[in-house]
Amino acid sequence: MPEPEAIRGLSASPGRASGPLFTVEEEPQPWSPDVEAATSEAVAAVAERVARQLEDLAGDRRDRAPDAAAILEAQALMARDPALQAAVDESLAAGRGAPAAIAEATESYATRLEQTEDAYLAARAADVREVGRLLLAGLTGRPPSRLAGLAEPSVVLARELTPADTLAAEPGSIVAFVTESGGTTSHVAIVARELGIPAVVGAAGALAAARRAAATGALVDGTAGTVSWLGPEELLKEDSGAGRELVALDLDAAPVPIMANAGSVAAVRAAADLRLQGVGLFRTEFLFLSRPDPPGEEEQAETYEVACALMAPYPVVVRTLDAGSDKRLPYLPVAGEPNPALGRRGVRLWLANEGLRDPQVRALARTAAGHENLWVMVPMVGASEEMREVRDLFEDAGRRRGRTPPLGMMVELPATAVALDRFGGLIDFVSIGTNDLVQYALGADRELEWPPYLSEFNPGALRLIAEAVRSAHRVDVKVGVCGELAGRPEGAVFLVGLGVDSLSLGAASAGPVVRALSRTGVEGCREAARAALEAGSAEEALALLS
Numbered sequence: 103m104p105e106p107e108a109i110r111g112l113s114a115s116p117g118r119a120s121g122p123l124f125t126v127e128e129e130p131q132p133w134s135p136d137v138e139a140a141t142s143e144a145v146a147a148v149a150e151r152v153a154r155q156l157e158d159l160a161g162d163r164r165d166r167a168p169d170a171a172a173i174l175e176a177q178a179l180m181a182r183d184p185a186l187q188a189a190v191d192e193s194l195a196a197g198r199g200a201p202a203a204i205a206e207a208t209e210s211y212a213t214r215l216e217q218t219e220d221a222y223l224a225a226r227a228a229d230v231r232e233v234g235r236l237l238l239a240g241l242t243g244r245p246p247s248r249l250a251g252l253a254e255p256s257v258v259l260a261r262e263l264t265p266a267d268t269l270a271a272e273p274g275s276i277v278a279f280v281t282e283s284g285g286t287t288s289h290v291a292i293v294a295r296e297l298g299i300p301a302v303v304g305a306a307g308a309l310a311a312a313r314r315a316a317a318t319g320a321l322v323d324g325t326a327g328t329v330s331w332l333g334p335e336e337l338l339k340e341d342s343g344a345g346r347e348l349v350a351l352d353l354d355a356a357p358v359p360i361m362a363n364a365g366s367v368a369a370v371r372a373a374a375d376l377r378l379q380g381v382g383l384f385r386t387e388f389l390f391l392s393r394p395d396p397p398g399e400e401e402q403a404e405t406y407e408v409a410c411a412l413m414a415p416y417p418v419v420v421r422t423l424d425a426g427s428d429k430r431l432p433y434l435p436v437a438g439e440p441n442p443a444l445g446r447r448g449v450r451l452w453l454a455n456e457g458l459r460d461p462q463v464r465a466l467a468r469t470a471a472g473h474e475n476l477w478v479m480v481p482m483v484g485a486s487e488e489m490r491e492v493r494d495l496f497e498d499a500g501r502r503r504g505r506t507p508p509l510g511m512m513v514e515l516p517a518t519a520v521a522l523d524r525f526g527g528l529i530d531f532v533s534i535g536t537n538d539l540v541q542y543a544l545g546a547d548r549e550l551e552w553p554p555y556l557s558e559f560n561p562g563a564l565r566l567i568a569e570a571v572r573s574a575h576r577v578d579v580k581v582g583v584c585g586e587l588a589g590r591p592e593g594a595v596f597l598v599g600l601g602v603d604s605l606s607l608g609a610a611s612a613g614p615v616v617r618a619l620s621r622t623g624v625e626g627c628r629e630a631a632r633a634a635l636e637a638g639s640a641e642e643a644l645a646l647l648s
């Protein structure tokens with residue numbers, strides 16, 4: 103028998119896992135006569151049912167994946183939108199069948215959103231299309247999640263997956279994701295990285311290839327971005343299970359603490375299960391995005407307290423809200439910024455908006471009083487004046503509530519990176535956010551694809567990072583790194599070689615990073631870093647660090 107073809111896609115979440123295949127079927131076509139003949143009242147009743155199912159699902163899963171739960175709530179609002187129902191009614195009155203009427207109404211709604219100049223609204227177009235699919239599935243009596251029938255831990259294979267699909271699955275029931283569509287920032291990629299599940303997206307032709315290979319299982323390499331098909335016997339031989347290689351991690355082999363980046367309580371739990379040594383970056387923006395109003399003190403405190411309890415005694419570094427630029431809040435329009443990446447974002451936006459700032463300060467002060475392992479970190483700091491203001495706020499709240507947590511800041515602006523000694527007395531620690539630091543140093547938008555010479559491995563970018571480490575250590579401030587560079591084995595080798603004090607990365611990247619560090623050893627890392635700083639090009643630096 104010829105070797106079954108392997109499929110190549112994009113690496114959306116690293117790690118290897120295998121298991122039986124669960125293929126998500128597309129809606130059957132043509133539609134049944136009952137569905138075709140559904141009336142306006144029937145469509146309205148289905149919309150109400152779908153909205154309620156989405157809200158229930160969001161409520162059950164808010165703890166595991168709050169950002170995705172918020173998307174479901176927004177979709178519930180869209181399903182109930184009277185303008186959508188009116189558009190469906192218009193098409194029905196013109197003699198269309200219900201499937202065509204729903205498709206037309208949602209498509210024209212989505213296209214209108216895409217044509218607005220508002221990036222946040224434009225990004226909601228995918229949610230409207232998803233609502234259309236859910237209404238059609240609802241007319242046939244099916245549940246919102248197409249993974250409702252998932253009975254055993256499986257590799258989920260689909261053309262595309264939505265939050266409604268992925269969130270309905272029980273924890274542990276998905277060992278890997280493979281989708282034909284989607285990029286590395288699609289919903290499924292974000293959920294997979296948060297939960298430490300390997301994922302390959304953009305794997306064009308995967309469904310047909312699995313059929314041709316008569317596959318019953320698959321081996322997914324989320325790091326390489328490949329999928330190979332398995333028959334029943336090969337499946338038995340494979341060691342299945344997401345995260346198994348991570349569970350076997352020998353963290354003692356790493357010369358510095360390996361911490362996790364997390365955006366939800368679920369991700370903190372996954373990191374604690376892997377025995378990672380703290381959360382080096384808790385991105386609170388996921389609590390604030392994709393919802394009609396911001397979370398209050400109570401809701402925030404609950405999240406921070408659970409995260410600290412899960413990780414104790416290791417630190418949980420909670421970052422104050424980092425909104426603005428590409429992270430737009432629907433309830434906080436920022437007008438008149440020709441270049442939002444250089445506009446009011448991070449600490450600037452936070453300090454200027456008491457309504458967002460004060461409940462977060464109170465929630466953090468309250469958490470600090472009961473949890474010694476809470477640390478607080480501020481994004482996008484460009485001047486000591488900003489940090490002074492932040493420190494005053496937390497010290498004031500700490501005096502009233504009993505304790506001021508250790509306060510640190512992210513190093514994301516080049517001017518800050520080279521002048522950390524100017525923040526003496528204001529900061530207890532720093533963490534280098536290489537994603538933003540490099541975008542601002544090279545003037546290269548982080549959302550776009552660039553060749554390696556405009557990446558973190560650019561000679562000037564490497565020297566800037568090295569200078570940040572030196573300038574913090576000169577004033578005895580501990581330096582962590584939480585940008586994506588820390589999660590790349592070559593990056594981790596470089597950073598440990600520079601003498602950083604901790605690395606914080608997506609849980610799924612821990613395995614490859616720890617292995618690279620223990621293979622290289624601290625002296626090897628130092629030598630590699632020294633050589634990389636002298637390299638004439640990014641390509642040469644990467645080769646030296648590999």
Ligand code: PEP
Binds near residue numbers: 424585
């Ligand atoms: C960074 O900029 O490197 C960082 C970790 O922050 P974020 O990716 O959330 O902007």
Ligand code: MG
Binds near residue numbers: 481514535537538
């Ligand atoms: Mg950043």
